[in-house]
Amino acid sequence: MTNKNEQAAAKANAEEYKFYLHELREHSQTLFGVKPEVFDGAVFGMKDIQATKTEVKKRIDAFLKKEVKQ
16 A cells, blocks of 8 residues: 555656647636736747646746846
């Protein structure tokens, strides 16, 4: 019988599922709390058509922290 720590470690080691960017964009408000326009800016220039939620979340966070040039 496994305990909760072993189960959590097994989940962490499992590979995260990749989604198509258009699917993530459709649910950007629910998943990431941003409008689709912000999602578009964050993933602009991505060459892959698939990404994990974690990868996209990191890009969105970095995009929102960028300084606006005037």
